[in-house]
Amino acid sequence: MEWLRNLRSWLKALREARKKINPSLSTINPVIGEPITSISPEEALRSIPTLAKIHNLLATAVNRLNFHVRVLGQIIDDLSYTFDYYSGAAFADWYVAGYAIFDTNLRYIPISTLPDIHVSDDVIVVHNVRRPIQTAQPILIAAYEYYRALTQAMRNLGAWNFAVLSGEAVRTKSDSEALREMLSDMRRKAGVGGIEFLAIPFEFRSVTPEMPNLQLDKISTLINREICDIYAIDSSLLNDPENKTYNNKSEALKGLYTHVLLPACDQFVEAMTRAFSAAGYTYTFHYSTGAMEGLLDDKRGTAAILMQAYSMGLVKETEIRAFFKDMLGRYAEQE
Numbered sequence: 001m002e003w004l005r006n007l008r009s010w011l012k013a014l015r016e017a018r019k020k021i022n023p024s025l026s027t028i029n030p031v032i033g034e035p036i037t038s039i040s041p042e043e044a045l046r047s048i049p050t051l052a053k054i055h056n057l058l059a060t061a062v063n064r065l066n067f068h069v070r071v072l073g074q075i076i077d078d079l080s081y082t083f084d085y086y087s088g089a090a091f092a093d094w095y096v097a098g099y100a101i102f103d104t105n106l107r108y109i110p111i112s113t114l115p116d117i118h119v120s121d122d123v124i125v126v127h128n129v130r131r132p133i134q135t136a137q138p139i140l141i142a143a144y145e146y147y148r149a150l151t152q153a154m155r156n157l158g159a160w161n162f163a164v165l166s167g168e169a170v171r172t173k174s175d176s177e178a179l180r181e182m183l184s185d186m187r188r189k190a191g192v193g194g195i196e197f198l199a200i201p202f203e204f205r206s207v208t209p210e211m212p213n214l215q216l217d218k219i220s221t222l223i224n225r226e227i228c229d230i231y232a233i234d235s236s237l238l239n240d241p242e243n244k245t246y247n248n249k250s251e252a253l254k255g256l257y258t259h260v261l262l263p264a265c266d267q268f269v270e271a272m273t274r275a276f277s278a279a280g281y282t283y284t285f286h287y288s289t290g291a292m293e294g295l296l297d298d299k300r301g302t303a304a305i306l307m308q309a310y311s312m313g314l315v316k317e318t319e320i321r322a323f324f325k326d327m328l329g330r331y332a333e334q335e
Contacts, residue, residue, distance in 0.1 A: 039140050041097035041133040042111055048143045050227045051096060053238050059092035061253070061261055067269070067287045069106070076283075082106045083285065090126075091268050096231065098131045104279075126275040128267075132230055139226045146219055153216065232260050262289070 044051050067087040068080035086108035093111050094100040101109040102124050109123070133140070221240065228235040234252045269285040276283045309315040 036141060036144060038137060039133075039144060041099075044133060044140055045097060045111070048140060048147070048227075050143060050224050050238070051140075054228070054231055054233055055092045055096045057233070057237060058095055058261070059088040061088075061256060062091045062265065063088040065261075065265065065287050065289060067285070070284045070286060071282055079106055079283070087287075091265065094126060094128050094268055094271070095264055096132070098128045098133050100126045102126065104281075124275050124279050126268075126271050128271065136227065136230045139223065139230065143223045143227065146216070146223055150216055150220075 039047075045055060046052075065087070067084040069076050069083050083106050086102075086106070089110065090100040090102070090108045093108075097111055099111070101111055103109065103122055104124065221242075224238060224240060225235045228238065228240075234255060237249070237252055237256065265287050269287055272285040273283065276285075306315055306320055
């Protein structure tokens with residue numbers, strides 16, 4: 001069966017990639033509290049929640065696009081279905097971490113599960129020339145230190161209870177020494193497991209870490225905004241309403257598609273074509289926006305310009321049809 005052969009080939013590629021993992025490589029864990037000087041893309045995706053949020057945001061947004069594969073200009077349905085199914089997560093890997101991994105059957109391999117990958121014959125790596133993780137090293141290390149401090153603070157968040165002698169019983173240094181000697185003598189007489197009632201006034205006090213003094217919320221906001229700036233993401237999309245650039249979320253999402261995702265998707269499909277071409281395949285990768293609500297207004301404006309150009313004889317009818325077919329997406333196939 002075809003699907004079984006594809007599954008076996010994908011598992012073989014995954015197994016070959018895992019064989020290349022260095023078993024002595026230690027993963028970064030903020031709970032351990034070890035200082036670091038650099039962080040790899042795989043470790044960053046696993047240990048820094050802001051990157052995971054950006055990855056999820058991009059993967060979800062790109063799923064609204066339609067991806068397909070062509071050979072000699074003809075769309076290959078089975079390969080297009082596979083590529084379109086994995087394209088969201090693969091694009092997020094490519095954009096955030098700097099590369100994405102596929103096997104020869106276009107099945108995506110998540111890099112967050114592979115700490116160190118070396119290219120084998122059964123794995124094709126699609127690189128992003130921007131390599132944002134490398135340029136973001138200082139802020140990523142700062143984010144790691146923040147979560148290390150947060151882990152330590154949360155671990156010590158419980159109250160510490162202390163029993164201290166009341167000021168009524170202790171007035172001088174000699175009084176304090178006499179009470180300390182009396183308590184020591186009583187503990188010796190009580191023996192192991194014994195209980196001794198003390199007729200001495202005590203005060204019980206609770207001491208808790210003062211979290212507001214650490215200003216962890218302000219540090220978190222600063223780090224999140226810096227990381228979002230590196231990836232050209234509006235931080236308001238990651239629950240930062242005080243730093244919003246647009247009037248509402250719809251405008252922010254439209255800006256995300258217009259200024260970030262669509263230009264990046266152009267580079268992504270080109271990088272996919274180059275990577276598979278270097279591996280000996282004749283695939284070409286493409287995408288279309290389809291009937292996306294946030295981009296319809298812009299498409300209407302483009303359509304008006306094309307219709308005017310068609311009336312002037314500057315655009316052919318086939319080009320007009322191709323534009324509207326891309327604009328309508330799956331609705332263009334309905335009769």
